[in-house]
Amino acid sequence: MHMPKNIKVKPHKLEGVYIGNNKFLLTKNLVKGQKVYTERIFKSKGEEYREWIPFRSKLASAIKKGLKTWPFKKGTIVLYLGIASGTTASHISDIIGEEGIIFGVEFAPRVLRELMFVAKKRKNIVPILADANQPETYQHIVVQSDVIYQDVAQPHQVEIFLKNLRFFAKPNAIGFLAVKARSIDVTKDPKVIFREVERKLREAKLQLLESIRLDPYHKDHMMFVVKVPKAW
Ligand SMILES: C[S@@+](CC[C@H](N)C(=O)[O-])C[C@H]1O[C@@H](n2cnc3c(N)ncnc32)[C@H](O)[C@@H]1O
Numbered sequence: 001m002h003m004p005k006n007i008k009v010k011p012h013k014l015e016g017v018y019i020g021n022n023k024f025l026l027t028k029n030l031v032k033g034q035k036v037y038t039e040r041i042f043k044s045k046g047e048e049y050r051e052w053i054p055f056r057s058k059l060a061s062a063i064k065k066g067l068k069t070w071p072f073k074k075g076t077i078v079l080y081l082g083i084a085s086g087t088t089a090s091h092i093s094d095i096i097g098e099e100g101i102i103f104g105v106e107f108a109p110r111v112l113r114e115l116m117f118v119a120k121k122r123k124n125i126v127p128i129l130a131d132a133n134q135p136e137t138y139q140h141i142v143v144q145s146d147v148i149y150q151d152v153a154q155p156h157q158v159e160i161f162l163k164n165l166r167f168f169a170k171p172n173a174i175g176f177l178a179v180k181a182r183s184i185d186v187t188k189d190p191k192v193i194f195r196e197v198e199r200k201l202r203e204a205k206l207q208l209l210e211s212i213r214l215d216p217y218h219k220d221h222m223m224f225v226v227k228v229p230k231a232w
Pocket residue numbers: 056057058081082083084085086087088089105106107108111130131132133151152153154
């Protein structure tokens with residue numbers, strides 16, 4: 001087996017995130033010796049860390065671009081829409097630990113199958129084969145959540161996001177919406193699309209905390225971060 005390299009690690013200002021002396025973002029591996037994608041594993045003072053690659057994860061790229069809102073900690077309950085094979089979710093899983101839970105909704109069966117292998121090792125991931133546009137079909141599984149994270153790259157992604165917030169957001173929950181401009185309309189300038197998304201979020205009476213362009217890691221993508229008002 002390939003022996004992980006020893007590096008120096010220091011905590012990032014966001015809880016549960018670390019920085020290696022090589023400037024990589026890292027999370028502490030919840031399942032020692034196990035990789036989830038093409039990330040490298042490192043060691044420091046008896047602990048094992050996984051590299052969190054911003055080109056592979058929009059959340060990691062948002063951190064690189066200065067994300068400030070950080071609701072993830074041990075025990076956080078997350079609804080993840082468009083979880084795919086669990087690249088980003090595996091790092092959230094590292095951070096929230098065994099006390100937390102990620103309900104991962106994905107509508108592509110083939111992709112969900114990959115996630116099943118990840119979830120077999122990571123007990124805090126619950127894979128759900130469903131269409132995020134129909135929250136009523138998984139309402140019996142998912143509980144009220146602290147965080148709703150959405151990355152579905154669909155034309156009606158804002159509507160899907162709002163619908164799920166209405167079903168599952170706890171008061172004061174934090175929502176992350178990763179928007180790929182081209183999925184909404186390939187013909188429009190991304191800036192126009194992002195303004196439109198912002199307008200819809202404000203119109204829905206959500207508090208817009210941050211909007212972060214994810215270039216150069218993810219071209220024409222924006223991460224919107226919102227807070228759900230107490231009485232919504
Ligand atoms: C960009 S990928 C997600 C990558 C993942 N978030 C990550 O960072 O590891 C988008 C995923 O959303 C899924 N998806 C798209 N529309 C969906 C829908 N309506 N319901 C559930 N999943 C959906 C796709 O099948 C795809 O796996």
